[in-house]
Amino acid sequence: MTELSSHTEKLAKIRESIGQVVVGQENLVDRLLLAMLCNGHVLLEGVPGVAKTLTVNTLAKAVHATFSRIQFTPDLLPGDLTGTLIYDPRTHEFTPEKGPIFANLLLADEINRAPAKVQSALLEAMQEKQVTLGKETFPLPKPFLVLATQNPVEQEGTYQLPEAQVDRFMFKLKVGYPPMEEELIVMQRMARAQPLLEIAAIMTLEELMEMRAALEKIFIDEKVERYILRLVDASRYPENYGLELGRYLRFGASPRASIFLSLAARGQAMMKGRDYATPQDVKDVAHDILRHRLAISYRAEAEGMTSDDILDQILSKVPVTV
Template sequence: MTVENASEIQQQIEAHSAKLNEVRAVISTVVVGQELLVERLLLAMLCNGHVLLEGVPGVAKTLTASSLARAVHAEFSRIQFTPDLLPGDLTGTLVYDPRDHSFSAEKGPVFANLLLADEINRAPAKVQSALLEAMQEKQVTLGKETFSLPKPFLVLATQNPIEQEGTYTLPEAQVDRFMFKLKVGYPSMEEELKVVQRMARTQAPAEVQPVLSLPELMKMRESLESVFIDEKVERYIVRLIDATRFPAKYDLDIERYLRFGASPRASIYLSLAARGHALLSKRTYTVPQDVKDVAHDILRHRLAISYRAEAESITSDDLLDRILSKVPIIEE
């Protein structure tokens, strides 16, 4: 790489980072706090990944998702998952026309750039499988025809960690297809005061104005390829994933708390997210700290903890803390 090329890439990365900061700024005019949530959603859009949001009701999950869609001028769709939902309610169906005895495809709400699947764990297995095909293949089959989904296509799925009655556990195969699992907590007292002052009104709050177009977003995705990641950092990523499967190799006494570790998809997403994090930080290269910063959100839903861990109130985040502190950055 020449000096001129390096300088051009640096300018491009800085321009993209500045544009994404504009997106964050306009969302903050509506959503109070939740800076990390917004950053991770932007990261998911950059890396072409899906996001699972876990949090109690009323912490602005839906508002953040809809505001993000407006900010990037994306088509937004929301569907409330219920136990009586059918796959066709999500993907669409074939409609019969008696005039010429033919069927035509009626596309469902999944045909959007940003789909909010609210309370995904309330839907039965057939609906979850239909969403799984859309997430993985970026396409939907209606009858004998297959339709490509819009580009970009991002699923934001929410689930309530409190209510378990009337819910269906998400299978590991589906959970693994989410790039991030984000925990959305309560706002601080100061943030909640701002929420009350801004939202406790009879008039609707101001809408978010678009500051980024979808073609610009797709160009940013291409620029992500220019962010350098050294093989030493890649090896660090692989060691972290290996430690979730064979912790004893790294002198970690956590095997009794794990049923199984992370899949190879975790390594891919960690590498992508680390490069995306570097881009957001206006860097053309990735450092180990980028990996550490995104590790919990990438891995917490990929570690299957044992009953013993649950009995001792040990979470996957607790185990990840131990892994990150023990696995060396430089191979010994």
Template sequence: MKDLIESSCSKLDEVRRRLSEVVVGQEALVDRLLLAFLCNGHVLLEGVPGVAKTLVATTLANSLKAEFSRVQFTPDLLPSDLVGSLVYDPKKHEFSAEKGPVFSNIVLADEINRAPAKVQSALLEAMQEKQVTLGKETFPLPYPFLVLATQNPIEQEGTYALPEAQVDRFMFKLKVGYPSMDDEHQVMKRMARSAPKVTVDPVISLDEIVEMRGLLDEIYIDDQVERYILRLVDATRNPGSYNLDIERYVRFGASPRATINLSLAARGIAMLKHRDYATPEDVKEVAVDVLRHRMAISYRAEAEGLSSDDLIERILATVPIVVE
């Protein structure tokens, strides 16, 4: 078991190395995306334009031997532009399915919060059910199937808030900030060229990804760690039970998907660190990324300048790891 984990992690380390040749200063983001691939979870990336959200997603997808498609979401995008449609053949007098770009292993939904509700609804079925309905027929999506979505902050012109039911389907919501001045200097040196390097050669095959996911199930997570995860999620719903004075800031807490994803992500972090067991520190490391989009804050919190990240940090600082 330990040898298999070491072998898998060495391949993931090679992906990191290859990506560092293209992407500068986004090591934490790359690690989270690799973690999402391991855990079979969708990822939502949020940040202002120009901070390499699309470049990171595209480069990471290229490092995998998988079918990849990118869809630029716009206000006039139609569901058929994403999932496909039925096309009539006048010679055969029948309809046939013309599959859309969503029929790929990795789908990059660029600026997802610029598209209308009908498109979001079509994507929601694909994300949750791993299938698409065209007419009266249902078509399964390729396996593995992963959505990497980027969005601009909702305060920007021409953006729409995603439905809460859809946001909950994303395993992680990752915030991408500006690079440091030194990192930006490196970006300038690499990209201010007539033909900058923006691709990498494939490193891991689909079969290897599936094999790694099987190994993830073998990572040991103690009952005490699982109880800690349950307490963290419960604290988002019932903060008063944990002496947390934040009830007035919370509209509703995290769903059971948060519990499932925290357990998966903790084991995935352990695997990335070449361990065959998960610890409470692994849970803490991924807690903010798993919970921030599942914990709805009130208008009062917004008025006082508090974010869901701030409330989650209070929860992590208060909820005990072990209960006597």
């Protein structure tokens, strides 16, 4: 068995194992695995009760990772997240007390309920993979992923996430209600005194880091890279591609979008057992990577147009080859 097929088989086993606990949500599970491969953070948007927390917790168990869940609230302090310095009166010294952020997988539940100071503390951790307590800087464990949830319906007591922070999330995933047949299975499985919530670890963190190293060997042709650049450029200058979208966009995707599209396309290829990325791999991940990077105008909102609608037009109009 080749190294690539071994990694692909391992990822398939994790997907199958999570499916023993989480019914449906295949796209969510695939994107979380892809985010782990590409070392990217994920923003989950969905109504309560659609298994967002359960899926993340189950994924942590499947890869034998440490897991922390923090319920974000308006009165949360940065120290509640990162930890603080504790004064010892016997030695007259301050010792660091590390917070729940020191975990491989951090679930930030209802992230948009926390104030700006907490968001800025999380921003350092997401970008620099480190936390500063007093004068000391502590590296976060490897891997370190933030999986944040927000409720699209509830707006009372919430804060708008800074655009710089939203841009640091590799994916923004929309999690909807399950189909009725899947919900029937959920009801039958979970409406018990002791529902099945435990799974065995399928993969170690060392194996995950090996997969990340193998991802570097996935080939992406320059033509595919140029296609990625055209997609991103079309979100900034749509008129150059015959798209009448200028009035619907305040600004387009950042250079991070190009980087993440390239990474995710190669990760998608690995999950499918290929050692090369195709334009279709780019298209498969484009919505999840770009939807939160397009700032739509008030006119677009008034006309009921979403960033996904805009992306549909961009993907249909921008040529794969020139």
